[in-house]
Amino acid sequence: LKTGEFLAKRYRIDTPQPATPDAVGETVAKVVAKFEPSKKTPIGITFPGVVQHGVVKFAPNVDQSWIGINIDDVMRDYVGRHVHTLNDADAAGYGEYLYGAAHGGDGVVFLATLGTGIGSAVIVEGEVMPNTELGHLLIDGVDAEEYAAESARERHDLDWEQWAGHLQKYFSEVERLIWPDLIIVGGGVSKAHEEFLPQLTLRSPIVPAELLNDAGIVGAAAAAAHFRERQEDKDKAEAKKAKASAKKRSGKKTAPRDQ
Template sequence: MSIESADDNPTSSPGPNQAVGVDVGGSGIKGGIVDLDTGELVGERYKVLTPQPATPQAVAAGIRDVVEHFDWNGPVGVALPVVVTSGIARTAANIDKAWIGTDIYELLGAELGGRRLSVLNDADAAGMAEDRYGAGKDYKGVVMLLTFGTGIGSAIMFNGVLIPNTELGHMHVGKKEAEHQASSKVKEDNDLSYSEWAVEVSKVLAAYEALFWPEVFIAGGGISRKAHKWIPHLTNRTPVVPATLQNTAGIVGAAMAVVAGLRP
């Protein structure tokens, strides 16, 4: 089940200001021990395949496998592709719809024993990490992360404080939801050039900035790796910068959440 692993002797006891973060995606469940003084992983991350179907119990078992790989008895943060309020999953993206209505702390508490636990939306976790350690670290005020993929994920930070579960990809801009206009899937499905796609992204960003007046947009998702091909074509007012943490952002943000005692 393992895809990539840490060294032969993973850390087992929590160091100062360390936690395990686990990021659950549609294809993989990946985790690592995070040094929150630096935002870097201690050793390599470890990844297992996301079970199919990705039911709550099956995914919980995968999360347990990742945590137990590190022989870890300290705090654990988990990033999930769901909206979380009062510990309950309210939506389900890229995982089984059986997650909706699940008490996540009851589920994961049974799998992870007495470990201190925090669970949050995956875009929110990535936003927290980018804001503190990544592309947003030099900005004050409102910082917005947007992940461009199958949909558009969002996270809003204000002076380092998360405003959870914003789900701005579902906001209507004109006659369509934003993610039906400007996700990277829309670019692929309609065979748009980067400059053509940037026109649609600019419309969405202009709508967001009119409401929230951010200091910066951080562009995440796989297409951010080609930011030089489309960010220069954007016409909205607010600066847009590519995310820098890439595959570790969700892991780092999840670890941040549990150390901060965040439980949305």
């Protein structure tokens, strides 16, 4: 967590089909067992959808049996330890903030992953603003994913200059809404950033992601650890408050009455 570097090689297992909660839970358990972490080690998980307080609210590209499921509870049952789940783009953004292109930066950081769609993450002073879904802004009356995603460039056979024009409109709208201090572009196409980023004229600095496919992994791991730390601090504070309250009540019961 200090450097964001892997301590072991990746271990990859194919996503089960159908990818139901139980099937995915069994798969995640196999991955965790491979690394044999301490029971005290929290597990970070990314999910391609809206996750609010551990509950899946919206996930158009996965098995719909996930909707309404508390994914943290399901995964906790399978791996036997604390689990923290967050949106996949949020995890990537957090990873880039801590260890990548935004390392050491302040203010508002915006990450857009350009691929089949547009994933988005907003980090404000080090805190992730979850589930922003800014990939669905309307640009000229069209969903931004249909207009500016990398898949749109391929589908409409746009050259780099034409696609840069689409990105210019998209990122200008993002700037109008949230005034980011830094914009990071992720996704596989970010490897070709020299073809399109120099063509953009924006108020904010815009840079390619540095961690690429590792961003979501390290971001999820860090988010799980930090969430666990905050939860432990909260539990300690509540226990201290309860102890003080009990002591105060006990003092009232034993205090002598005035004669």
